[in-house]
Amino acid sequence: MGREATQILSEVFGYRAFRGLQKEIIESACEGRDALVLMPTGGGKSLCFQIPALVRPGVAVVISPLIALMADQVATLRQLGVRAEALNSTLSSTDQADIERRLRSGEIDLLYLAPERALQPRTAELLGELPVALIAIDEAHCVSQWGHDFRPEYMQLAALADRIPDAPRMALTATADGPTRREIVTRLGLRDPGEFIASFDRPNITYRVAERQGGKQQLLRFLEEQHRGDAGIVYCLSRRSVEETAEWLTARGIPAYPYHAGLDSELRQRHQTRFLNEEGQVIVATIAFGMGIDKPNVRFVAHLDLPGSVEAYYQETGRAGRDGLPATAWMVYGLSDLIRRRSMLEESESGEQRKRVERAKLDALLGYCELSSCRRVALLGYFGEELAAPCGNCDNCLDPPDTWDATEAARMALSAIYRTGQRFGVGQVVDVLRGKTQEKVERWGHDRLSVFGVGRDHSEAEWRTLLRQLVARGLVDVDVDGYGTLHLNDSCRPLLRGETNLELRRPVKKTRKAARKTAAPVGLDAEQRRVFESLRETRLDLAHEQGVPPYVIFHDATLQAMVVEHPETLAELAEIPGVGAKKLERYGEIFLGALQEALAEATQ
Ligand code: ADP
Ligand code: ZN
Numbered sequence: 001m002g003r004e005a006t007q008i009l010s011e012v013f014g015y016r017a018f019r020g021l022q023k024e025i026i027e028s029a030c031e032g033r034d035a036l037v038l039m040p041t042g043g044g045k046s047l048c049f050q051i052p053a054l055v056r057p058g059v060a061v062v063i064s065p066l067i068a069l070m071a072d073q074v075a076t077l078r079q080l081g082v083r084a085e086a087l088n089s090t091l092s093s094t095d096q097a098d099i100e101r102r103l104r105s106g107e108i109d110l111l112y113l114a115p116e117r118a119l120q121p122r123t124a125e126l127l128g129e130l131p132v133a134l135i136a137i138d139e140a141h142c143v144s145q146w147g148h149d150f151r152p153e154y155m156q157l158a159a160l161a162d163r164i165p166d167a168p169r170m171a172l173t174a175t176a177d178g179p180t181r182r183e184i185v186t187r188l189g190l191r192d193p194g195e196f197i198a199s200f201d202r203p204n205i206t207y208r209v210a211e212r213q214g215g216k217q218q219l220l221r222f223l224e225e226q227h228r229g230d231a232g233i234v235y236c237l238s239r240r241s242v243e244e245t246a247e248w249l250t251a252r253g254i255p256a257y258p259y260h261a262g263l264d265s266e267l268r269q270r271h272q273t274r275f276l277n278e279e280g281q282v283i284v285a286t287i288a289f290g291m292g293i294d295k296p297n298v299r300f301v302a303h304l305d306l307p308g309s310v311e312a313y314y315q316e317t318g319r320a321g322r323d324g325l326p327a328t329a330w331m332v333y334g335l336s337d338l339i340r341r342r343s344m345l346e347e348s349e350s351g352e353q354r355k356r357v358e359r360a361k362l363d364a365l366l367g368y369c370e371l372s373s374c375r376r377v378a379l380l381g382y383f384g385e386e387l388a389a390p391c392g393n394c395d396n397c398l399d400p401p402d403t404w405d406a407t408e409a410a411r412m413a414l415s416a417i418y419r420t421g422q423r424f425g426v427g428q429v430v431d432v433l434r435g436k437t438q439e440k441v442e443r444w445g446h447d448r449l450s451v452f453g454v455g456r457d458h459s460e461a462e463w464r465t466l467l468r469q470l471v472a473r474g475l476v477d478v479d480v481d482g483y484g485t486l487h488l489n490d491s492c493r494p495l496l497r498g499e500t501n502l503e504l505r506r507p508v509k510k511t512r513k514a515a516r517k518t519a520a521p522v523g524l525d526a527e528q529r530r531v532f533e534s535l536r537e538t539r540l541d542l543a544h545e546q547g548v549p550p551y552v553i554f555h556d557a558t559l560q561a562m563v564v565e566h567p568e569t570l571a572e573l574a575e576i577p578g579v580g581a582k583k584l585e586r587y588g589e590i591f592l593g594a595l596q597e598a599l600a601e602a603t604q
Helices: 003-011 022-030 045-055 067-079 093-104 115-119 121-129 152-162 178-187 215-226 239-251 265-277 310-317 335-347 352-369 375-382 407-419 426-434 439-443 460-472 490-496 526-546 556-565 570-574 581-602
Strands: 035-038 059-063 084-087 110-113 132-137 169-173 194-197 205-211 232-235 256-259 282-285 300-303 327-333 403-405 476-478 486-488 503-505
Touching: 003 022, 003 045, 022 035, 022 045, 022 194, 035 178, 045 059, 045 132, 045 169, 059 115, 067 084, 067 110, 084 093, 093 121, 110 115, 115 121, 115 152, 132 152, 152 178, 169 178, 205 375, 215 239, 215 300, 215 327, 215 581, 239 256, 239 282, 239 526, 256 265, 265 282, 300 310, 310 352, 310 375, 327 352, 335 352, 335 581, 352 375, 352 460, 407 426, 407 460, 407 486, 407 490, 426 439, 426 460, 460 476, 460 503, 526 556, 526 581, 556 581, 570 581
Parallel strands: 035 169, 035 194, 059 110, 059 132, 084 110, 132 169, 205 327, 232 282, 232 300, 256 282, 300 327
Antiparallel strands: 403 503, 476 486
């Protein structure tokens, strides 16, 4: 190739040079080889199939999961004078017939198809009769059941490709860990593919994560101080919090629009168009928003709630700063949304194996939140990429957090993992450290180990944080498919030998008012009222999730008593009228967390 592709790059696309791995990928496709392409969002995946589509004879078939995304790419290509079309259900039958005619007479270079469309016998037949330059499968992680975006239609794409055996196949994605990668190759039937894995680093994105202390206020401060007038996306977990946050921001002078699957589609479309077409708009959304949003000048992506995994976080934050200019990925996290995520997970229909994977993924994300070291080093490490030095462009690099020396404690933990035979998960290791005489501890004789009870000075929560940090920093490996078994990793040696230290972030002290002893739930003052309202929100979210009226969860009087009594533990919560054993088990942690946060927010 060479000349021709480079010429197309400059003459058609107007770019001077290929970026990163583009050149190698394009060369390989032009030669007719299959390929797996992993590039971060904004990395420039599209050119990797668009140029071979123009170099090779025949039409290039591009499978893409979203009509909006296709429309966008087709429009962009047409602007460049490229003959591109999308076949989808929104077209009239005359238009479809016209596209088919032009396909047969070789007048189309790129044909975009949704997977369900590509699988229709009629389409498959048509494609079987045409010279096909290549088959590109965008967002290829949708084929993986371990990925976070599984789409059953994707599973059948290999069958389609088999009808066109001569065309090279290219699978492209911005998210894929090792197992997902392997699944893509097998399920799409890639034949000895070249694997092109670009650096996932997005150096222009500044990563910032803080403990939640009145999330919306923190968000407002962040926007006012760093992103006044900028376009950005705010992600929330529930539809309700999407709507409330949008309203709340708008009332404070930041134009923000809600977007979630429950809004009527016309309204949703209007909000999306406004976000894309006007300057400085903020969209508040559930994860339903974003796939296929190519807006280059998104200056920030904010998470008011934790996403489900590091992959999801990285994909969502990757929507910021595609134009290469400075952008921020900002997130707050709190105990309560972690607990909510966990309980959503426990109550889901997935099998036990799957739940274990999800739990491990959530833990990895929490480990990321709690880091006191460079976030980019950890993020890239998660995707198997090593960064030689701290990045200088994340909160921990820019303003190093307050830390404590956890070296001694870390050694105790490593030793407990080792002495128990590297055969147990976090729960058992913590019980041993804390000297708890549980049945399972005694059965294994762990109460006779030298490490038994050496860690009584730290709480269970502190030990869990510490273990998560050992995992997040790659000093300890966790067995994802099994039972979360912890194993020492070679890189923990310097720590054991006393050659390095481990510094951990000091938890932010929550401000709270002295508990009031008046028990009468009548007449709350203004501050208590706010706390009460936020407990009601928590209750309403739970009620929506289960499709029951809110009072079935807890009565108002019970919530009011919580506001007045400030229970801090499950035992104290059990004392509140209306909190029975079953409800304590199901909702106890959620409400304790929500209460703690609401109190912190109210006293700011
Ligand atoms: P992805 O699909 O990987 O998220 P895109 O293909 O949408 O990324 O590319 C992101 C942006 O980078 C687009 O605006 C695209 O035009 C631009 N781009 C891609 N390749 C190059 C290049 N070689 N030189 C300059 N800009 C490029
Ligand atoms: Zn850093």
